[in-house]
Amino acid sequence: MIKITNLSYRYPDGTLALNSVNLDIKKGEFVVIAGKNGCGKSTLLRSINGLILPSEGSVAVNGMYTSDRSRVMDIRRMAGMIFQNPESQFIGMTVEEDVAFGPENLSLSTEEIHKLVEKSLRAVEMHEFRDHTPRILSGGQKQKIALASVLAMEPGIILLDEVTTMLDPDSRNEILSLVKRLHENGTTIVYVTHLLEELVHADRLVVMEEGRIMHDGDPRTILSQAKVTTFGFNLPPIIELSRKLRDSGIIDRTTFPLSKDELMEALCQLK
Amino acid sequence: MNDLFFSFIPGNSILHRLDPRTKIIGLMIVSICILQISSFSGMALVTLIFAAFVFACKLPLMHFVRSVRPMIIFFLLIFLMQLFFTEGTPLFSLSLVTVSYEGLILGTILTLRFVFLLIFAALLTATTSPSGITAGIERLLRHFPLRHAGISSHDIAMMMSLSIYFVPMLYDNFKNLRDAQFSRGLDIRKEPLKAILSLSVPLIGMSVRAVDDVAMAMESRCYQSTGRSSMHVLEFGRYDHLFILLYFFVVVLCLIF
Ligand SMILES: Nc1ncnc2c1ncn2[C@@H]1O[C@H](COP(=O)(O)OP(=O)(O)O)[C@@H](O)[C@H]1O
Ligand SMILES: [Mg+2]
Numbered sequence: 001m002i003k004i005t006n007l008s009y010r011y012p013d014g015t016l017a018l019n020s021v022n023l024d025i026k027k028g029e030f031v032v033i034a035g036k037n038g039c040g041k042s043t044l045l046r047s048i049n050g051l052i053l054p055s056e057g058s059v060a061v062n063g064m065y066t067s068d069r070s071r072v073m074d075i076r077r078m079a080g081m082i083f084q085n086p087e088s089q090f091i092g093m094t095v096e097e098d099v100a101f102g103p104e105n106l107s108l109s110t111e112e113i114h115k116l117v118e119k120s121l122r123a124v125e126m127h128e129f130r131d132h133t134p135r136i137l138s139g140g141q142k143q144k145i146a147l148a149s150v151l152a153m154e155p156g157i158i159l160l161d162e163v164t165t166m167l168d169p170d171s172r173n174e175i176l177s178l179v180k181r182l183h184e185n186g187t188t189i190v191y192v193t194h195l196l197e198e199l200v201h202a203d204r205l206v207v208m209e210e211g212r213i214m215h216d217g218d219p220r221t222i223l224s225q226a227k228v229t230t231f232g233f234n235l236p237p238i239i240e241l242s243r244k245l246r247d248s249g250i251i252d253r254t255t256f257p258l259s260k261d262e263l264m265e266a267l268c269q270l271k
Numbered sequence: 272m273n274d275l276f277f278s279f280i281p282g283n284s285i286l287h288r289l290d291p292r293t294k295i296i297g298l299m300i301v302s303i304c305i306l307q308i309s310s311f312s313g314m315a316l317v318t319l320i321f322a323a324f325v326f327a328c329k330l331p332l333m334h335f336v337r338s339v340r341p342m343i344i345f346f347l348l349i350f351l352m353q354l355f356f357t358e359g360t361p362l363f364s365l366s367l368v369t370v371s372y373e374g375l376i377l378g379t380i381l382t383l384r385f386v387f388l389l390i391f392a393a394l395l396t397a398t399t400s401p402s403g404i405t406a407g408i409e410r411l412l413r414h415f416p417l418r419h420a421g422i423s424s425h426d427i428a429m430m431m432s433l434s435i436y437f438v439p440m441l442y443d444n445f446k447n448l449r450d451a452q453f454s455r456g457l458d459i460r461k462e463p464l465k466a467i468l469s470l471s472v473p474l475i476g477m478s479v480r481a482v483d484d485v486a487m488a489m490e491s492r493c494y495q496s497t498g499r500s501s502m503h504v505l506e507f508g509r510y511d512h513l514f515i516l517l518y519f520f521v522v523v524l525c526l527i528f
Binding site (some may be wrong): 049080081089094096103104105110113114117131153 | 281400401402405432433435439440443480481484485487488489490491492493494495498499500501502503504
């Protein structure tokens with residue numbers, strides 16, 4: 001679905017934000033991209049969305065190259081993107097209008113637009129807020145609307161750029177479970193985060209550092225086996241604890257616990 | 272939200288049900304009339320019309336007082352300027368300046384004009400959702416040859432709706448920033464220059480970033496300024512036809528007198 005080949009990107013000021021990135025994402029995958037601040041995660045997502053064009057290499061979404069300007073609208077429709085800051089991705093004056101913004105750009109008929117808006121708002125359980133001005137919503141509610149706005153274009157892929165960073169834990173979990181539900185319904189998810197503990201259960205983990213991909217594969221394998229120094233950021237406490245317990249032979253080597261629940265289970269089985 | 276002047280008051284009155292285009296044109300006609308009126312009987316008529324609308328739509332009078340209040344100093348200034356600087360029959364004089372009868376009349380009329388312009392505009396915004404107003408303006412602008420100047424009516428409508436969202440957001444940002452700076456001991460009386468700089472520099476930074484972000488979000492959602500459709504359909508109803516007819520009468524009457 002997404003094919004990134006030898007992608008490098010240099011910002012106009014000379015910063016090399018991506019350095020020969022290769023990534024192949026298949027339909028229906030749930031990919032988490034992690035890495036410390038400034039490692040190029042947002043730049044990567046912007047490249048996939050066609051917001052920026054490769055300095056070198058190529059990005060193709062469903063076989064359409066982002067460098068082909070005639071396909072860029074199709075790419076953005078296929079791969080919807082949600083940004084980090086809930087405050088600055090509102091475009092309409094009411095919730096409903098914001099969700100309608102995408103379909104309006106696609107020149108759909110008024111009836112279709114209303115249908116899509118209704119469906120998308122129901123999907124994020126924000127239907128009763130449709131006449132509200134976005135200004136009075138909480139950060140979590142705003143991110144749900146942002147999600148609905150993207151859903152209204154019926155994308156096959158959703159790109160999320162640290163969407164929960166500015167949220168409280170409850171809203172964070174709510175967004176996460178919405179994203180999981182979308183994935184279960186067949187949407188391909190690319191989820192950028194620097195809070196690794198959020199999504200240790202993804203299909204696939206990609207760890208970036210300084211514009212390069214350091215690791216790419218099964219989260220459990222990467223988190224249990226890779227050298228700590230290759231992550232470029234602190235591992236979540238649970239993972240560190242699991243690694244310590246395993247290294248000192250306290251817990252079993254076969255199933256490496258990734259979450260609090262798994263760790264507790266592993267510890268309970270010790271007796 | 273309700274404390275904002277010029278805000279929308281949801282409802283189902285005649286004015287609420289009118290097509291935004293009808294109301295925008297109506298406001299333009301009324302404004303031109305108001306600017307022409309120079310007699311107290313004319314002002315009385317305008318007051319009557321305004322009162323009829325407010326009454327018929329069951330709108331709170333307080334809302335309109337609020338819309339005018341921020342401008343009070345400006346009104347006072349206009350009034351006093353006219354009062355002191357109009358030549359004519361002297362009423363009385365204070366050491367340097369003389370207050371004339373003509374000045375009093377002119378000052379009152381001029382102030383009333385501004386007040387009426389504001390409250391009729393508030394009548395439009397109170398009975399039309401912001402999106403209705405932008406949709407209306409966008410549709411009206413389509414009749415002008417803007418395209419030849421390289422401007423699309425969608426761009427203008429977009430700019431309007433973005434500023435309606437942005438201005439309050441920036442104001443919120445400003446308040447947060449001010450509180451943060453003051454709590455760190457910034458004193459606007461002791462160091463006014465430093466205070467202004469430490470408030471405005473971050474605010475400009477924030478605004479630029481917010482604009483960048485929104486532009487990116489718009490682009491990512493396929494924004495194009497031509498060939499967009501709209502979720503709002505504007506349709507003239509029975510009342511719209513009635514009002515348009517009314518406008519004709521008013522215009523004809525104005526032309527005759
Ligand atoms: N608009 C920009 N102009 C110049 N450099 C930028 C810009 N945006 C990001 N960068 C730089 O590119 C690198 C990658 O940034 P980014 O993709 O935002 O990282 P991340 O999302 O992982 O925090 C950083 O060094 C950052 O400073
Ligand atoms: Mg980022």
